[in-house]
Amino acid sequence: MAKKRGNALEEHEKRKLNKQNLGKLKGIFRFVWPYRANFFWGMLFLLMSSLTLLTFPFVAGKLIDTASGKEWLLNDINSIALVLLGILLVQSVFSFFRVWLFAKVSESSMRDIRTALYAKLVQLPMTFFDKRRTGELISRITSDVSLLQDTFSVTLAELFRQIITLLAGVGFLIVTTPKLTLFMLATFPVLIILAMVFGRFIRKLSKQTQDELAAANVIVEETLHSIMTVKSFTGEDYESNRYKRGLDRVVQIAMKAAGYRGAFISFIIFALFGGIVAVMWYGASLVASGEMSVGDLVSFVLYTTFIGGSIAGLGDIYGQIQKAIGSSERVLEILDEAPEASTADYQATPISGEISFQNVKFQYPTRPEVDVLKNVTFHIGAGDKVALAGHSGAGKSTIIQLLLRLYELNHGSILVDGKPLEKWNLKQLRRNIGIVPQEVLLFGGSIRENIAYAKPGASDDEIIAAAKKANAWQFISKFPEGLDTKVGERGVKLSGGQRQRVAIARAILKDPAILVLDEATSSLDAESEALVQEALDKLMKDRTTIIIAHRLATIRKVDRIYVLKEGEIVEQGSHDTLAKKSEGFYANLVRLQFADT
Numbered sequence: 001m002a003k004k005r006g007n008a009l010e011e012h013e014k015r016k017l018n019k020q021n022l023g024k025l026k027g028i029f030r031f032v033w034p035y036r037a038n039f040f041w042g043m044l045f046l047l048m049s050s051l052t053l054l055t056f057p058f059v060a061g062k063l064i065d066t067a068s069g070k071e072w073l074l075n076d077i078n079s080i081a082l083v084l085l086g087i088l089l090v091q092s093v094f095s096f097f098r099v100w101l102f103a104k105v106s107e108s109s110m111r112d113i114r115t116a117l118y119a120k121l122v123q124l125p126m127t128f129f130d131k132r133r134t135g136e137l138i139s140r141i142t143s144d145v146s147l148l149q150d151t152f153s154v155t156l157a158e159l160f161r162q163i164i165t166l167l168a169g170v171g172f173l174i175v176t177t178p179k180l181t182l183f184m185l186a187t188f189p190v191l192i193i194l195a196m197v198f199g200r201f202i203r204k205l206s207k208q209t210q211d212e213l214a215a216a217n218v219i220v221e222e223t224l225h226s227i228m229t230v231k232s233f234t235g236e237d238y239e240s241n242r243y244k245r246g247l248d249r250v251v252q253i254a255m256k257a258a259g260y261r262g263a264f265i266s267f268i269i270f271a272l273f274g275g276i277v278a279v280m281w282y283g284a285s286l287v288a289s290g291e292m293s294v295g296d297l298v299s300f301v302l303y304t305t306f307i308g309g310s311i312a313g314l315g316d317i318y319g320q321i322q323k324a325i326g327s328s329e330r331v332l333e334i335l336d337e338a339p340e341a342s343t344a345d346y347q348a349t350p351i352s353g354e355i356s357f358q359n360v361k362f363q364y365p366t367r368p369e370v371d372v373l374k375n376v377t378f379h380i381g382a383g384d385k386v387a388l389a390g391h392s393g394a395g396k397s398t399i400i401q402l403l404l405r406l407y408e409l410n411h412g413s414i415l416v417d418g419k420p421l422e423k424w425n426l427k428q429l430r431r432n433i434g435i436v437p438q439e440v441l442l443f444g445g446s447i448r449e450n451i452a453y454a455k456p457g458a459s460d461d462e463i464i465a466a467a468k469k470a471n472a473w474q475f476i477s478k479f480p481e482g483l484d485t486k487v488g489e490r491g492v493k494l495s496g497g498q499r500q501r502v503a504i505a506r507a508i509l510k511d512p513a514i515l516v517l518d519e520a521t522s523s524l525d526a527e528s529e530a531l532v533q534e535a536l537d538k539l540m541k542d543r544t545t546i547i548i549a550h551r552l553a554t555i556r557k558v559d560r561i562y563v564l565k566e567g568e569i570v571e572q573g574s575h576d577t578l579a580k581k582s583e584g585f586y587a588n589l590v591r592l593q594f595a596d597t
């Protein structure tokens, strides 16, 4: 979930500001380091703009004193007013450069962090993705980095500005008007800290309101997603009432929060202004006794508001930095993950496509207690066509994932062309294995991009030839924009059979020695099926092929079928031999399928 700035901190987002945690920000700082020159200039402008602005209350006080006849460097109120405008102008110029320079630093460094994060993410092993939700990973690259960006562009700058204002302001006041300053310091900060504590409490309450609202929104989201179900069950009134009840709860909590907020705001106005009255009262009595001039009092009040603002600002900044540490922790965690084996020494070499599994045992790292494969051994000669059959969950897809080395083996070995997988360069291995998946997901670009994904830089001729072989050209050429037709989200939606043929064209273009066909579970209409099958037959020619069989109808032609049951190969042989075994597992599977259809 995207986190918005200014919301109450979630418990898990809070981090203590200790040395170790601040060190984490340093880890992110290495991304800022290349832009240090701009950062330094930004800081300098920040310092200058803060110091310039700090002269403002002083000169404003002199304006009043000069008006009441006192002597200063300039004795004409018009010139002093011009000086004040000058101060504002100079500080505006400084502020502009500060904002611009910090933006430059933060935008560039955050781009670098995002690029590094993304490059790292896509190189991480499957185990990493199994353990995390996609939404969480996306939020790291979006919200977490945005929060860091805020920190480096705004928060750090604000922190220094507030500290400079606070120290310089208090220092100046102590030197010029020590008595009143001590009086002010005894009242003002106490009030501000009280206000911050109350503020936090109120924010907690408003977070509860937001949570209730989010819960109510879930009802809308859920029902709109499955509006057909709602309608078919005539659940409209039920859902409307459910939503209304949710909203009633929101109102209830929001009103409770509003009660506290009202009290809080009244208190703040009363207490803070009360504080100002107290300071002004004491100041006025000092003016009355001649210990202080009116101009000094005006400067004093202005400085005090500056200081008050800084203290209040520091509270927010504190929260921001706590959050930023949490974000850097999450970002660094990904950056520190170990990627898959390096593919630096990649060379394109043709392979013959012989595969052998020897005593392979495997558990998924997320479920180490379950043996998904138990002692699987088989050999597929180059150019052989085999099928993996078995109930859902028997381990068919797992075998393919292991062949692609998406997971590391626990026991046994897998050899391709006689060489163990660990010895293969990952890129070389995967480049030689083509997959036509069960559910073809196309990227939201053009058909050309989708086919050429297998071979970036492929020429149009190559793409069209692949599309023709895949029986895809017939429908692609009928689109007015041909290969440039956009598919997905806002483009043309392709039918299941068409998507499969695009995937086949992709595999043809990849031209792998080993082909994996994950058979579609849902059947296509007869014509589509025939076109897909014909394309597949062409694709399988001269390649080692493993078919993951879900519907047994299409695997009659393979050389050998391996029948898997709970992670073990229980039978193997051709369709005809296996189907003839009356008590056989495969024969039973076939019978069940026919009973189903």
Ligand SMILES: Nc1ncnc2c1ncn2[C@@H]1O[C@H](COP(=O)(O)OP(=O)(O)OP(=O)(O)O)[C@@H](O)[C@H]1O
Pocket: 130, 364, 366, 367, 372, 390, 391, 392, 393, 394, 395, 396, 397, 398, 399, 550
């Ligand atoms: N990433 C994973 N993490 C943990 N367990 C998994 C993972 N993928 C699969 N499994 C488990 O491993 C077992 C085998 O799954 P696999 O996907 O290999 O079966 P399958 O034979 O291909 O099934 P289907 O025909 O339904 O695709 C199942 O019990 C499944 O729950």
